[in-house]
Amino acid sequence: MDIGEGKPCPLCEGPLASRTLPDTSGDESPMRVTLRGFPVFSCAAPHRYFVGQQVPIWLLNAMVDGELGKIPAGVEKGLLFRKYACGGCGTVLPAAAAETLTYSSALAWKETPGFAIDVTIPVYRCESCGREQARSGPELAKLLPAALVHAFKAAGLKAPG
Ligand SMILES: [Zn+2]
Ligand SMILES: [Zn+2]
Helix, strand or coil, X not given: XXXXXXXXXXXXXXXXXXXXXXXXXXXXXXXXXXXXXXXXXXXXXXXXXXXXXXXXXXXXXHHHHCHHHHCCECEEECCCCCEEECCCCCCECCCCCCEEEEXXXXXXXXXXXXXXXXXXXXXXXXXXXXXXXXXXXXXXXXXXXXXXXXXXXXXXXXXXX
């Protein structure tokens, strides 16, 4: 598919233009991902396309390799009976989340306009040191791909290629 500014939409042949996606969320319980100001190519219909074939994979990698690591997280322990320990002091975290927090990242694909991606997750407060954190970093990385796909689908963004 040849997707670009002024190119015909592969579905309706209407001209494509650079647009900004309305804010779009995807849920993969208990995570919610929200794209704000995400750049796309779109016809008038609108049929929407990624601004580059590599964008979905790039976004996933940028989050998993970089941004998710900035969210404070606990450590998963136990093979059979799983529990989660504070990433700061090692105390076992309470079973119930204290609240839901949103962590926001600013990203941009190549020369296209920057956008924000919000990751909203339950956070657990350590009863010893007060640190607020996600239960587990690997758990976040596991939830993110599905949450992103739900957001893309909600926006009618088709798989590239
Ligand atoms: Zn179209
Ligand atoms: Zn702690």
